[in-house]
Each structure stands twice: as C-alpha cells, then as structure tokens.
Amino acid sequence: MEINDLTPAEQRVWRAFATGAEVDFRAGGEQAVRATVLRALLLNGPREPGEIAALKVRGAHVVGALELRYAAVDCVVHLTHCRFDGVPDLTGAQLRYISLRDSEMPGLSVTRSRIDGSLRLTRCRFSGPVRLDGAQISGALFLDEAEIAVESGAQPVLQLNQIAVDDDLCARGLRAQGLIRLDGATVAGSLDLEDAELSNPGAHVLDADSLDVGANLLGRRLRAQGRIDLRGARIPGRVDLLRATLANRGDTALRASSCVIGELWLRDGERIQGRLNLRRAEINQLHLDPEMVPDEVRLLDFTYTFLTPHEPAERRLPMLERDTGFDPHAYEQLTAAYRRAGDDRAARLVQLAKQRRHRRTLPWYGRLWGGMQDATVGYGFRPLRAGGWLVSLLAVGSVAFALHHPAPLKAGEAPRFDPFFYTLDLLLPVISFGQESAFAPTGWYQKLSYVLIVTGWILATTVAAGVTRTVSRQ
Template sequence: MTPAEQRLDDLIKVNERVELRGEGQQISAGFLAAVLMREEGRRPRKLSLYDFVVAGELDLEAAEIGFPVEFERCTFDHEPNVEQATAAGLYFADCTLPGLRASQVRLLDGLALHGCEVNGRVKLNGAHVSGQLDLEDCVINGAFKGDGLRVDLDVHCLGRFRVTGLTHLIGARIGGQFVCEGATFRNPGEERALDLSGLVVAEHVFWRNGFSVEGEVNLSGADIAGKLFCHDARFSSPGGTAIRAVGMNVRQEMEIGDKCTVDGELNMVGCRVGGWLKLTGGRFSNPGGNAINLVRATIALNLVLRTGTLVHGQLRLAGAEVCGTLGAQGGEFRNGNGTAIEATGLKVHGDLSLAVRDDVRFHARGQVVLNDAQIDGNLDCKGGLFENEDGDALVARGISVGRDATLSAPFIARGRVDLAGASIGGKLDLTGARLKNEGDAVRCDRVRVGHLVTFEKAHATGCVRMCDAQISSEVTFAGAVLKGTPSLKLKGTRVRGQLRLRFAERPAGRIDLRRVRAGSFADDEKDWPDRSKLDEFVYEALLDGSMALPKRLDWLRDRHAYTPQVYLQLAAVYAKAGRHDEAADVLIAKEDAKRRTLVGFPGRLHRMVWWLLNPTVGYGYRPLRILWWLGFLVVAGGFLFRWLARDPGNFAKMRGDLRIEWFDPWLYTIDLLLPVVSLDHSQLWVPLGAAKWFSLAFTVLGWVLAICLVTGLGRLFKRDDR
C-alpha cells in the first residue's frame, strides 16, 4: 500500500466517519474498490476523500456499499463503474471524471455530481436514487443517458450545469421537482438535445433563469403532476422542432412566458393542461412553419397569449378545447401572407379575445382562421388589427358564438372578413370598424344573429355582403361609409325588427335588397345610389324621418328599373298606416312607370290613350279628380256661352215662344258635358257659327271624361300587379 492508502486503512480502523485529504496524492482504484466492498473487518459509516487522484478503473459493479461515499476535488483517470451496485449514497463534488457508468445502480440516499467536469458519458439507465439527484454546476462533455431513471426526490440541474451531447431520460420518474435554472443542453450536429419522452414528475418542473437548450426537447407522453414553468428560458432548433410535447399531460398550470424564446416549433399536439396555459411574454419563431402547435390540445382553464407575446409562424389550434377563456389581447402573430392562426374546430367554453389591451392592439399579419369554432361566451375582436391584403384577414365560416361577436372600433381588417354561416347568440357589432378589401370587405352570408347587427359608423372600401341571413332584432348602417362597387348586398336576408340605412354619405356602388324581409325600414335620400335593386323587398312599415315620398318616387322613376312589386309594396305600407292618399300617389306613379316601359308604335299609341287617365282619374286611383275637371269646364263653358249668347246669331230657337233671355249658359254647358243624361236645355237651342264648334268641343269633352271615369272605375275592381 502507498502511504495514502495505509493512512486510509488506519483511519477506517479507528473512525466511523472517515475524512482524508490527499493533497494531490494518488490512490489506487483497486485498493479503493476493495475498501468499499470490504465484507470483513471494520467498515466506516461514511467515507469522504478530498484532493485525490484515483488511478485505474474504480470497478464497483454489482457491489454493495453500506455507507455513503463522497469524493471532493478528486480526479479519476478512468470512468467509475457502479452499475447494478447498491450504496447508501454516492457524491462527487468538484471532481474531474472521464465518464460515469451507473446504470441500474441503487442509491438509498442521493447521487451528486456537484460542480464536476465529466469528459465523457454519464450513464444512469435504470438507476434508482432514493434521495436527490444533484447536478448543480456540473459540466458533462458527452452524452447523459438516464432511460428509466428513478429519483424519489428532486433533480437539480442548476448554475452552470451543461451537457454537450444527447441527454436521454426516456421514461424517467422524478418523485419531487425537476429544477433546471441556468442549465444548458447542447448536442452539436444532431437534431435532438434533450429527450424526456415518457418522463413522469410527481411535483413541479422549473426551467428558468437562463435555462437553454440548443436542439430539440422531447416531452412526448410526459406526465407532470404539478406545474411546468419556463421563465427566461431559450429553446433553439431553427427550422425544426424546438419542443416536442405530443400527448404531454401537465396536471396543473403550464407557462412558457416572460423572457422565453422558442426558435423552432413548439409542438403540443394532443397535450392536456389541467390549469392555465400561459404563453404571455414569450417569443415563438418558426417562419413559414408551425410556431405553436396545439392541435387537439385540452386546456382545463385559460389559454393566454397577451401583450408581449410574439408568434412568428403559425399558431395552430385546430380541434383544441379551452375550458376557460382564450385571451390574446395585445398579442402579435406574424406569418407573412400565410395563415397566422389556424383554429378550425376550436372549442372555447368562455370568451375568445383578439382585442386591444392597455392600448396595445392584437395584431395578426396573415390569415386568422376560426372556421367551425365554438365559442360559448363572447368573440371579442374590438380594436384588433387583422392584415392579409392578398386574401382573407379573418375567416370564421360556420363559427358558433354563444353571446356577442364584437369587431368594433378601432377594429381594422386589411383583407376580407368572412363570417359566412356563423351563428351568434347575441349581437354582431362592427361599430366604427375599418374594413378594406378590393372585393367583399365583409361576408356574412347565412349568418344567424340572436340580437342586432350594427355597422354604425363603419368604413368599408369593399362590399358589405350579408345574403340569406336571419337577424332576430335589427340591422343598422347609420353613419356608415361604403366605398365598394357594389356597396351592399343583403339579398334574401330576414330582419325581424328594423332595417336602418341612413349612411353618412351616398354609397359608391349599388345596393342589393332583393328578397329582403324586414319588420320596418328607415332610409334617407342620400342612401340610394343608381342601379340599386329592390325586387321583392318586403317591409311592414317606414320609420319616421325616412325619405319623403316625392323624392322616393322621383328616385324610383329616374334611377330604378320598373318593378311592379316595389311600388305595390310601398303602397301597401302607406295604406296599412292609414295614409291612403300617399298610397294612391304610389300606385299612380307605378302606372306612369309602367307606361314608360312600353316601346315601339304600339307603346306610343298605348301611352297616348292612357295619357288621359292620369290627369282625369289618376288611372282609377283618384276617380273624384274628374269632378274638378267637370267643375272647371262648367265654369269655363258658362262664361263662354254667356258671351256667345249676346249675339242672337249664335243660337237659334227651337220653338217660337222661346225668349233669348231664358238661355242659361251654365245649364247648357252641363247638358253638353253629360253625354248619357239629358237636361233638355241644349235641345231648345241650336248653336250656330262659333257656338256650334264650341258646343261640339264640349260634347266631345264630356264623352272623353265619361269614358275616363268608366275606365278608371273599372280598374278599381281589376287586380293589376304587372
């Protein structure tokens, strides 16, 4: 034995706790192994060796060491072998090792590589550590393999802990916490750096304070009973997967947030989080690919990506379920002209908020897809900025919203907003929204809204389209500015309450209200551009302050193609309101418009004949108008024939006993104007000269008025909706 070995042997004989400082002396690995595995003679309760050089291979394979062993500032020229050994505890502090073979070792207390430098592999496959695994400040220049490792208490990878090589802890079980603060995992030249698939942690996982992984972290199938916290951490796998956590189960809260950077995909497909999932403050980057993948994930409480969150790449939430709220207020999501957020089939039991927060607006640069999503609460996009100028900015076809859908000011969409087939239990609010797209600015075909739809003070540079929709309350465009061509399409929509136009200015393109049904209607003169379409537009009433009837009729005459139903509908509304004179005016205007549509010689002839019906009996809708004509002609004829009667040569007496003083010019005129009924006065006087021609004219006028009266009265009993 060397002096150092002799001294150690002597100390063991007299002390239960043996501490020996070698000051750089060498000790044989074989001698040390014999001491540690000694079955006869005195054995220490603890052995601590300081500043020794252990020469040779320390082979303790399958050995039973009944006491803890501690090495501090020792240097090993061969990797220690403790595979399948059983020991009370094994501790290395500030040591230098070429590696460590400890597969299937059983340690009744802890295992430490505190402050050590390991220039080779550390193998802990199948090892069982009943205490803690302490790797604080340990530097491992090689692989770290611990498949099936079991640690009953905590695992600490703290300080300047670093692994340069693959860390393999597949199926490892940690009975306490897994704490990595300031730790670094690297595997240069390889895709994966940290493989924790199937990891089971009974308490919490903390990756923070400078924690860094260069390469992929694999947490697929991991089960964490507590929380998973990542603060001030960096995960780097550019163009690949930075964190693969497919099917992971975190039973409490999970956070990859403040000062965290994930360069590569965060893949959490099918994972389950029993509390909140907080990504607020994180930077997630995988341009052109999936930055965050939460397809079919289940979040028991809230998912938050609020102010300070930056996602460069696609956020995928297709088929995910969030049992609380999903808040992305103030978050920023970028994916060029691709899809920034893909959330088809997403289920949110609370609210979904893509809104402004603390004066920082939600910003999506790329398409946001919410097709067939189910939102039990509110869809809040108030103040959000959605940009995808080459296509759709917000696509939510078939979305179901239990309460309100709010896209109000300062909401901005540069690209189409598509809500076709949406079902909204409350209101659809686009008050003050700014909508910009070359074609349809907003598309709401077949939407079902339980309350109102408002576009008040909205500004749209494309068409506002809401065809075949079902609105339970009202639709209003008060103060809106529509610049699209066409500007508004509501074809086939049903509005149980009010339909209000009253734009801030005349729309740039036509309005299509064909087959629209509304409880009541309000408009203004400036609401109607040329070539608008009102076929089969049905409404029950006109609201106070609507466009005056004369101007409405002028617009229909000059700027709308003749459509009988439009006039009949308007007349029915006035008649229902007890305004029969206005109803008659509408029907008269209808007849005028109808005559103008007739072309060719038959049309001109038809218009000439019917030209008499309007001023005389109003096409039969104002038959009493003929009394004014009769009264006028009676007065005019009376004065005329009275003047003519001054000259005896204008009238000849039919009987000799008649005197010219008996001639009554007014009675004579009435007798001429009544072609069917005779008062016999005109039979007593024979007109001569000029009186003959005037009498003939009044007789013809009488027949004309009679024919007009009969024709007009006949039309009252004839349905004409052509």
C-alpha cells in the first residue's frame, strides 16, 4: 500500500508508525481509519533505523474488520478510545503487547493467540462475544470495568476456557450479561473479580471447572445473578467473597465441589439465594458467616481444618440440618473444628446433635431406644443427667419402702431392713448390699421394684455408653 492512497488521517498514522509516535484524534473529532491500513502497517509498515516502530492511535473510527489471523506482529499495538465497525480477529496471532482500552467493539476474537506481554481491555464496551479461549498471555489480562452486553442465549459472552495467563487476570468492576467460561483456565497470579456485576439468571453465570489459580480468587462485593461453578478448582490462596451477593433461586448459586482451596471467605454479605454445594471440597481455613448460609446446602465429604469466626454450636448446627440426608462426616468435621479451638462444650453439643439426627433414620425400636438414651444421659454427652435420675428414683423408692417394709424371705435370718440401701440394691445391677435378696415386696410395691430394676439397668447401660464415648474421645 502506498502513502498516496491514504486519507490525511491515515497518512498521519502511517508516518507516526515508524518512530512509535502516538496519533490522537480526540481533540479534532473522530477520524476514520481503514482496518486494511492498520493491517498493512502491522505486517509490513515502514521502519527507520534506530527507532522502535509501534502502532499508537487514540480516538479513531476503525472502518471494516481488523484481520490478523495467524499473523506475526513484532511491534506494540495501542488502539485506545477507538470505535471498531467490525470484530477484530487476532485468532492464532503472535503479538508482543496489545492495548484496546476504552474502545467500543462488536466483539473480539483472540482465540489460540500468543501474546508476549499483556492484553489490556480496560473499560472496553462489547456488543458481541469476546473470545480468548486457548490464548497464551505472558503478562496480565486486564478486563477492569469492561462491559459485555450480548443476546447470546446459551453461548458464552466471554470465552476464557483453556487460557493461560502468566500474571494476574484483572476484571475489577467487570459488567457482563451472559455466561463467562473459564474451564481449564490457568492463572499464575490472582483472578480479581472485585466489584464485578455478572448476570445470567437461571443459568450458569461463571463456569470455571478445573480452574487453576496460583494465588487468590478475589470477589469482594461481587454481585452474581446465576450459577457460579468452581468444580475441581485449585486455589492455594483465598477465595474471598466478603460482602458478595450470590443469587440463583431454585438452583445452585455457588458450587465449589471437589475443590482444593487455602481459605474460603463467605462473610459480611447477604444470605445466599440458592443452593451452596461444597461436596468433597478440601479447605484449610473456612471463614463462614452463619447468616450467609442458604436454606439448602450440600456437604457430603466436605473437609476443613479451621472454622472462623468462633460461633456457638447452636449457630453452626442449622447448616448441617439443611443438608439432604444424614452425613455423619459433616458432624465430625464440626466437632474437630471446635476441639481444635478448645471448645469442648460445643464439640459435645455437635455430637449430641449427630446422635439425634441419626436417630431419625432408624426403625421405631431404634428410635425408642435412642430416645431413652437421650432423655436419660443425652447419649452420654450429659452424664450429670443420669445422676439426677438416680437421685430422684432413690428418693422415691426410699420413701415408698420406708412407709411399707416388704416381708423377709426367711424370718429370723434376714438383716435389718433399710429402705435406702434396699432401693439402691434395686437400682444398681452390679453392686449388692444383701437387701434385695432378703426381702420380697408384694402388690403395688413389687411393681415398683420391677420399675426400679429396669430403670437401673437402662441408666447403667447409657452411663457405660457415655463413659466409653468419653474415653474414646480422649
């Protein structure tokens, strides 16, 4: 292409390219520059010895589609504050650094491209899908305050699956309407979604299966309408969702199943509207505000080491009750967390709740026996209750038999009758004071003795079970 074939605006861009000078059209009004001219410059533009060529244009109207499929571009590209008629196509291209910030485009394709520096799309406005799947970016990817509004149906509006970013992926304040796909993406630094607004009600809004992040996933004040799926993600730092708003009514709002996460922060935000799925996740430190836990959770095989903030067991247990089915592992995890915090009382309450939940799964006779253990000694986690029952029964029996002495079995051979030790002999199935075998009550008192014997056996069995649990815990 010859310079004589160019418009005055294009000539300015052509002359500035060789020295890397910037051309700013904003002061004098938007100027049209053909995409074919920009392509010719990037592939075979003029060079000057001792100068570093670069394409730096602000405020241009790029006419036509910028076509750079599988091209090798060895210069820096700055096309900022521009308006593009067509979708820039950089599929498979090799680039050094590209900035399109503050530009308006009907879409973008950077699929399977290789960028040796960073890709900056800050504050860009897209009316069509943005595709970066399979791209390799040696620097950072910037999507801060970008806007993507696409009527795409089930198709992703932002395609980032299998992308590899050697630095951070910055998308603070991103506003997207539709699905964002991050399946199999690798981000060496942090993934920043703070203050982002993502909307795709009734469907996936962020699909990030097997996401691999080297540091943190930051989502403070994130507002998401739709399902966030982090299944199988590996995030050694923290997943920070402080003051986040997550909603997907009638379906899963957040799925982090089979994840390995250093810290998960779910605090200071509104209650999650939708299901929370943490099945098979492994989290070292869980920062969980009970007020954020939704009505339905999935916690099967969910493991964590530390749980903060420290809350009474009564505030943590409702989360376990909201899981479908009885999962003893969830109760054991909460018990272990309280014991690590030194709160043995809370740990006992969790174990008691576990036994009560288990009782609901048993047949009628199992529920009956469990109810007796609960009423008498709280499944062994409230041993003082057994002492109260024994003292009460001992008092009742002592008064009853003091008013009516049972007849001796062998007159002249029986010891002196003592109502206190006689009642104690009936209640304690192992120890004998020689009273029970020497006297035989009749009528109503015989029935009372049977009640004391049976009750004594039940209390002794439940106390033994409680002692066994205590010893095994220690």
